[in-house]
Structures are given as structure tokens and as C-alpha cells.
Amino acid sequence: MxxxxxxxxxxxxxxxxxxxxxxxxxxxxxxxxxxxxxxxxxxxxxxxxxxxxxxxxxxxxxxxxxxxxxxxxxxxxxxxxxxxxxxxxxxxxxxxxxxxxxxxxxxxxxxxxxxxxxxxxxxxxxxxSQPLGQLKRVLVVGAGEAGTILIRNIRKKRKHEYDVVAIVDDDPNKQHLSLWGVEVCGTTVEIPHIVQEKKVDIIILAIPSLGKMEMQRIYEQCKRTKIKIKTMPKIEDVMTGKVAVHEMREVKTEELLGREEIKLDMEAISKKLLHKKILVTGAGGSIGSEICRQVLQFGPKQLILLGHGEHSIYTIHLELVENNQFRNIEFVPIIADVQDRKRIFEVIEQYKPDVIYHAAAHKHVPLMEVNPKEAVKNNIFGTKNVADAAHHFSVSNFVMISTDKAVNPTNVMGATKRIAEMIIQNLARNSDTNFAAVRFGNVLGSRGSVVPRFREQIASGGPVKVTHPEMTRYFMTIPEASKLVLQAGVLAKGGEVFVLDMGEQIKILDLAKNIIRLSGFTEEEIGIEFSGIRPGEKMYEELLNSEEIQEEWIYPKIHIGKAHCLDENQLLQLLEELETLDSQNLKQRVIDVANGKGWFINT
Known part of the structure; x- marks a missing residue:
């Protein structure tokens, strides 16, 4: 007007x-x-x-x-x-x-x-607020600030698709009160009953700050209803304009791990990284790229992104430059293969990093079973090249990304990572560089991990293929893994193997069921098939063997263990031998050595 x-x-x-x-x-x-x-x-x-x-x-x-x-x-x-x-x-x-x-x-x-x-x-x-067509009947979990904002925006949105019919909240003082005309009908324990009584079509979780343990408990109640479950975005994302209040998202798999994320010693990490030169190998990978993002929070002087894949290094370099254009940080993209010893030495001599995070590795278990020579070249000799260069040029800290599969390994990937641990443990004995390794379980969302594969299978209509109904794994998120790496760099005194207390192992079958439910389907609609254990896989994983386990934490949620190691002569003889073996003998040799068998060559 x-x-x-x-x-x-x-x-x-x-x-x-x-x-x-x-x-x-x-x-x-x-x-x-x-x-x-x-x-x-x-x-x-x-x-x-x-x-x-x-x-x-x-x-x-x-x-x-x-x-x-x-x-x-x-x-x-x-x-x-x-x-x-x-x-x-x-x-x-x-x-x-x-x-x-x-x-x-x-x-x-x-x-x-x-x-x-x-x-x-x-x-x-x-x-x-006049409805356009048939609306989905919604149960909102949470009658706090987030729930208030959510319901108000649903009511105000012209082309909304939801009709809030009930609210649940565990606060006894809110029971049977109303919020924007909607009654708080009960607690989260009563969700299955309320869903049935109110003929609810969808549940929306309106407690963005909920801890993982509580999220898992509430999700278990919601899962019994067999209807779609969504969650509203974080309040800070709404306030900063990243998303709208009514833009619901699916509950993420990592939100159901039932474990609170590790808290970092920010001051100690800052002292290690502030105004320092940081080199990340495998910087284009899932873990390596996240390490780069986490490092940026601590204001390094220079971040050197080293990787073999041209596209992946270009992608992470572009992301970091665009997101940090107003900060005085220099980004250096380096295309190099850790197997190229001369090139690695040249890079470290030229840029003289203060800290190296070694994330470059071949990690796919079945693939390495049929390519043992590549696993040995990349995971063992590649690690030796970077570690030797760090030692030679007196890099302050070197942190290697290891795996829970390095414990009592039955596959080539795990065995090569265990020998890589031995290499840095051996160097730590007589080096000015603080060497350490960090063991992770499976990382949710990383390339080649099970979760993206399950999502692809669901998107194509199923079935979801699980190797074995009893197979279990430890899981953690990519940010958790990356933060642990930074903390390990601070705690390292020489040769340690750091391990996050990752809670209980999770059945792969249960994980598959959760992902199906989070995708808005039932198990009957998608289906689950058992494909059998793949070459090199174990039914369960370990983080420390019986000789390494220490009950006390060196830091909240972090264990430390010093595993057995070959002496320098044995290690050199082993490496010389590995270069001469054919694939079949090479595979068995690395597995035996990693498990403490045949410490001496030709015995």
C-alpha cells in the first residue's frame, strides 16, 4: 500500500x-x-x-x-x-x-x-496460518526456547506442511501446560503412547543442545513408533541466517553414538600451533582435511597441504582460502607422494614445518588384501620417509594417524599400520622430534566407510548389505578423530600410542537399522542382506592389546600405551626383506611381524 x-x-x-x-x-x-x-x-x-x-x-x-x-x-x-x-x-x-x-x-x-x-x-x-492441503501431524519433543521458536514459526509460515498436535517435555513443571495452543501431553518416556493416541505422522526433536547420551535415549523411544524422526537446526545457525527455523533435517548417525565429544586443552594446543608452520600429509582425505580445519582455529602461520591427489588438494585448498580470506594464514598446496623419499625430504627441508600430522595412508581393508605391495609401500615406507625427514630436520612434533586394526592384526592394512607405529617408536628413542601415534576406530562419513555406503544402498532402493549379523566396530566422528590428533601432539613425549576411550562397540547391523530409520524407511521397505565377512576383516576390533592396556587416562577419555617394538637393526633388516618378497609372502610376513612373530629374519 x-x-x-x-x-x-x-x-x-x-x-x-x-x-x-x-x-x-x-x-x-x-x-x-x-x-x-x-x-x-x-x-x-x-x-x-x-x-x-x-x-x-x-x-x-x-x-x-x-x-x-x-x-x-x-x-x-x-x-x-x-x-x-x-x-x-x-x-x-x-x-x-x-x-x-x-x-x-x-x-x-x-x-x-x-x-x-x-x-x-x-x-x-x-x-x-490457513492450511494448504493436508498437513502432517507433528509431535514436538521439547517445550523450551527452541520448541517455542519452532512452533511459532510453523504456525506463521504460509506454505507450511506441519500441524503440531502435541508436545512432550521431561520438565514436570511444564506438564499439561500449553505452548501456542498446543498441550504438553507428557514426558519423553510416553512418546510411543502419545504418537498412537494423537495419530502423529512425524516427530521433531526441538532440543538442539541435547547431549549424545540423552539424544540416544530419546531416539530409542522415538524408534519404537516406526515413524519419521527429524530435528530442528541449532539456534545459532538460525540466528546467523545459515538455515531457517522450519528447515528440519534428519537426525545424524553420529548424534546417536551415545558418547560426548572429547574436550580439548585449548590453551596447550594453542601454544603448539599459534604462529607455527604445520604440515598435513593426506590433506585431501577425510581425516587430513578435517585436521586442517581444526588447526585453523589455533592461528598457525602457515598450513602446508600435502597430498597425492590433485583434485582433493585443490578442493581443500580452495575451501580453506575462501573461508579464511581475512586471516593472516598462508596456505601452501603441495602435490607429492609420500613414497617419493627424495621429494618428501625436499618439501620438509624447504618449508621447515614445526608440526607434522601424518594422515596419508591406504586404509581400505579388502582392497589392501589383494594389493599388499601397495599397502607396504604407502603405509610402511611412506611413513618411514616422512618420519625420517621429520627426524633429520628436527621437526618439533610428528603425529601419525593409526587404526584400531593395528591391534593383533589379521589383515595387511592393520599390519602395515602396526609396523608404521614401530617405525616412529624406534625413531622416538633417539630423536629431538616428539613422535606419537593415534589409534582410531571407524570414522563415520569418511571415504570408503560403511555409513555413506549404506546411504547409497538406501537411495537406490536397497537392500542394505551387512557382512555379518554379529560384526561390531568402534565408531567416532571425523571432528572427534581430528581433535584427538591435535591433543596427542600436545601430550606426546616420545613414542606413545594414544587411544580415545570410544565407549562400547556398535553392531554394524544396529547401525544399518538406525540409518534406514533415519532415512525415513522401515527395514521391511529397504531390506537387509548378509553378504559375508570380506577378506582380512575381523568380527570385532581392539584398541589396545592385553599388554598395552592401562586403566588410567592420561587425559580425559584418552588412554596411552607403549607397545613392543623391534630394535633398530631388526627394523632395518625387516624393511630390506619386505622390498624383496612377492605379494603372498609379503602379506604373511607383515602380519606375523605385527603380531610379534618372527622377530628375527629367516627364523
């Missing part, structure tokens, strides 16, 4: 309000009212004083369709001051005032002015 037309309409409306208020005020106490001077004085002074105040308080330019309670304050001030001016006008002109009439005039004028403004908002909300 044109501003001038809008202003004129409000002017006519306010004149009508003033006329009604003054007329009723005088009529109540003088039914035989005539247009004598007192009436005229009250009407003119009330109307014009309000218009002048309205102009100076910008009341005519406010968008009343989105007005809040706070917008009533200037209206209240303008009305009160207008009535006060009316009283003074009557005293100056007539010399007397009937305060009964003034009180009625004030009350009616205030009610009419306020209600006319807020009628616009009420009309807009009623109009916008």
Missing part, C-alpha cells in the same frame, strides 16, 4: 477513535450531551496532540503486521501524554476538569488505538 494512502487511512481511523472515546466519556456522565466547548476542546486537543506525538515517535511508519509487545510502549506513551495535554487544555481554557470523563476517555482511546494496530498483526497471522 502507498505510504500516503496508508498515512491518510490511519489519520481517519485515529480521528474516529478520538471521537468515540470523547463521546462515550461525556455521554456516560451527561446523557443530554451537546457540542458545547468542553467536548470540542477535549476532542481537538486529544486528536492533534496524539498525531503530533505519533509523528515524532514514528508510529505511522511501523510495520504493524509483525508488531510485538514492545511496540505497545511508544503507543502507551503517546496516548498517556495526549490525555495529559487534554487535561491541561481544559484547565487553561475552562479552569476545571472532570477526571471521571478523562479516565473513560483515556481507557477507550488506549484500547481502540492499541487494538486497531494489533488487529493488523492478528489478521496477518490468521491469514498466513
Amino acid at each position: 502507498n505510504y500516503r494512502i496508508r498515512y491518510f487511512l490511519f489519520l481517519i481511523l485515529d480521528l474516529f477513535h478520538a471521537l468515540v472515546a470523547v463521546f462515550i466519556g461525556y455521554w456516560l456522565f451527561n446523557p443530554s450531551i451537546t457540542f458545547f466547548p468542553s467536548f470540542t476542546i477535549s476532542l481537538v486537543s486529544l486528536f492533534f496532540s496524539y498525531q503530533i506525538l505519533s509523528h515524532f515517535l514514528h508510529l505511522s511508519t511501523r510495520i504493524w503486521s509483525v508488531a510485538s509487545v514492545r511496540d505497545l510502549l511508544p503507543v502507551t506513551f503517546a496516548v498517556n501524554l495526549s490525555v495529559l495535554i487534554t487535561i491541561l487544555s481544559q484547565l487553561l481554557i475552562q479552569g476545571s476538569v472532570d477526571f471521571r470523563e478523562i479516565f473513560v476517555i483515556w481507557l477507550i482511546f488506549y484500547v481502540l488505538i492499541g487494538s486497531s494496530r494489533f488487529f493488523i498483526r492478528v489478521y496477518r497471522e490468521v491469514k498466513d
Whole structure:
């Protein structure tokens, strides 16, 4: 609507309000009212004083369709001051005032002015809340701030698809109270019953800050209902404009691990990384790229991104440059293969990093079973090249990414990683460099991991293929893994193997069922098939063997163990031998050595 037309309409409306208020005020106490001077004085002074105040308080330019309670304050001030001016006008002109009439005039004028403004908002909300088609019946979990924002926005959104029919909350003080007209019907334990009673189509979790243990507990209740489960975005993401309140997302698999993320010693890590040169090998991979992102929080001087894959290094380099364009950090993309010893030495000599995070490795278990020579070249000799260069050029800290598969390994990948651990343990004995290894379980979302594969199978209509119904694995998120790497670099004193306390192992079958449910399907719709254990796989994994286990944590949620290691001569003889063996003998040799068998060559 044109501003001038809008202003004129409000002017006519306010004149009508003033006329009604003054007329009723005088009529109540003088039914035989005539247009004598007192009436005229009250009407003119009330109307014009309000218009002048309205102009100076910008009341005519406010968008009343989105007005809040706070917008009533200037209206209240303008009305009160207008009535006060009316009283003074009557005293100056007539010399007397009937305060009964003034009180009625004030009350009616205030009610009419306020209600006319807020009628616009009420009309807009009623109009916008008209449903378009059949809506999905929603149960909201959480009657706190997030739940309030969610329900209000669902109600206000014109083309919404949800109808909130019930709320659950574990706060006993909120039971049977209402939030935007929706009753808090019970606690989270009652979710299955409420879903059935209210014929709910979808559950929305409105507790973005919920801890993982609580999230897992509530999810277990929701899972019993066999309906779709979603969660609202974090409040900070809404406030910063990253997402809208009504943009629901699926519950992420990592949110159901039932383990709180590790807390870092930020001050100690900052001392290690602030204004330092940091080199990350395998920087284009899942773990390597996340390490780069985490390192940036601590203000390094230079971040050297080393990797073999041209596209992956280009991608992470571009991301980091674009997201950190206003920070004084130099990013150096390096295309190099850790197997190329001369090239690795050249890079480390040229850039002289203070800290090296060695994430480059071949990690795919079945693939390495049929390519043992590549596993040995990359995981053993590649690690030796980078570690030797770090030692030779006196790099302050070297942290290698290892795996739980290095414990009592039955496959080539795990065995080569265990021997890589031996290499850095051996170097740590007589080096100025602090060497350490960090063992991870399976990382959710990394390339080649089971979760993306399950999602692809679900997207194609199923079935989801699980190797064995009893197979279990430890799981952690990529950020958790990367943070542990940074913490290990601070804790390292030489040759340690750090391990995160990862809680209980998770059945792969249960993980598959959860992902199916989180994708909005039932197990019957997608189906699950058992494909059999693949070459080199174990039914379960270990993080430390019986000789390495230490009950106490060196840091909250972090264990430390010093595993057996070959002496320097044995290690050199082993490496020479590995270069001469064929694939079959090579495979068995690395597995035997990693398990402590055949410590001496040709015995």
C-alpha cells in the first residue's frame, strides 16, 4: 500500500477513535450531551496532540503486521501524554476538569488505538496460518526456547506442511501446560503412547543442545513408533541466517553414538600451533582435511597441504582460502607422494614445518588384501620417509594417524599400520622430534566407510548389505578423530600410542537399522542382506592389546600405551626383506611381524 494512502487511512481511523472515546466519556456522565466547548476542546486537543506525538515517535511508519509487545510502549506513551495535554487544555481554557470523563476517555482511546494496530498483526497471522492441503501431524519433543521458536514459526509460515498436535517435555513443571495452543501431553518416556493416541505422522526433536547420551535415549523411544524422526537446526545457525527455523533435517548417525565429544586443552594446543608452520600429509582425505580445519582455529602461520591427489588438494585448498580470506594464514598446496623419499625430504627441508600430522595412508581393508605391495609401500615406507625427514630436520612434533586394526592384526592394512607405529617408536628413542601415534576406530562419513555406503544402498532402493549379523566396530566422528590428533601432539613425549576411550562397540547391523530409520524407511521397505565377512576383516576390533592396556587416562577419555617394538637393526633388516618378497609372502610376513612373530629374519 502507498505510504500516503496508508498515512491518510490511519489519520481517519485515529480521528474516529478520538471521537468515540470523547463521546462515550461525556455521554456516560451527561446523557443530554451537546457540542458545547468542553467536548470540542477535549476532542481537538486529544486528536492533534496524539498525531503530533505519533509523528515524532514514528508510529505511522511501523510495520504493524509483525508488531510485538514492545511496540505497545511508544503507543502507551503517546496516548498517556495526549490525555495529559487534554487535561491541561481544559484547565487553561475552562479552569476545571472532570477526571471521571478523562479516565473513560483515556481507557477507550488506549484500547481502540492499541487494538486497531494489533488487529493488523492478528489478521496477518490468521491469514498466513490457513492450511494448504493436508498437513502432517507433528509431535514436538521439547517445550523450551527452541520448541517455542519452532512452533511459532510453523504456525506463521504460509506454505507450511506441519500441524503440531502435541508436545512432550521431561520438565514436570511444564506438564499439561500449553505452548501456542498446543498441550504438553507428557514426558519423553510416553512418546510411543502419545504418537498412537494423537495419530502423529512425524516427530521433531526441538532440543538442539541435547547431549549424545540423552539424544540416544530419546531416539530409542522415538524408534519404537516406526515413524519419521527429524530435528530442528541449532539456534545459532538460525540466528546467523545459515538455515531457517522450519528447515528440519534428519537426525545424524553420529548424534546417536551415545558418547560426548572429547574436550580439548585449548590453551596447550594453542601454544603448539599459534604462529607455527604445520604440515598435513593426506590433506585431501577425510581425516587430513578435517585436521586442517581444526588447526585453523589455533592461528598457525602457515598450513602446508600435502597430498597425492590433485583434485582433493585443490578442493581443500580452495575451501580453506575462501573461508579464511581475512586471516593472516598462508596456505601452501603441495602435490607429492609420500613414497617419493627424495621429494618428501625436499618439501620438509624447504618449508621447515614445526608440526607434522601424518594422515596419508591406504586404509581400505579388502582392497589392501589383494594389493599388499601397495599397502607396504604407502603405509610402511611412506611413513618411514616422512618420519625420517621429520627426524633429520628436527621437526618439533610428528603425529601419525593409526587404526584400531593395528591391534593383533589379521589383515595387511592393520599390519602395515602396526609396523608404521614401530617405525616412529624406534625413531622416538633417539630423536629431538616428539613422535606419537593415534589409534582410531571407524570414522563415520569418511571415504570408503560403511555409513555413506549404506546411504547409497538406501537411495537406490536397497537392500542394505551387512557382512555379518554379529560384526561390531568402534565408531567416532571425523571432528572427534581430528581433535584427538591435535591433543596427542600436545601430550606426546616420545613414542606413545594414544587411544580415545570410544565407549562400547556398535553392531554394524544396529547401525544399518538406525540409518534406514533415519532415512525415513522401515527395514521391511529397504531390506537387509548378509553378504559375508570380506577378506582380512575381523568380527570385532581392539584398541589396545592385553599388554598395552592401562586403566588410567592420561587425559580425559584418552588412554596411552607403549607397545613392543623391534630394535633398530631388526627394523632395518625387516624393511630390506619386505622390498624383496612377492605379494603372498609379503602379506604373511607383515602380519606375523605385527603380531610379534618372527622377530628375527629367516627364523
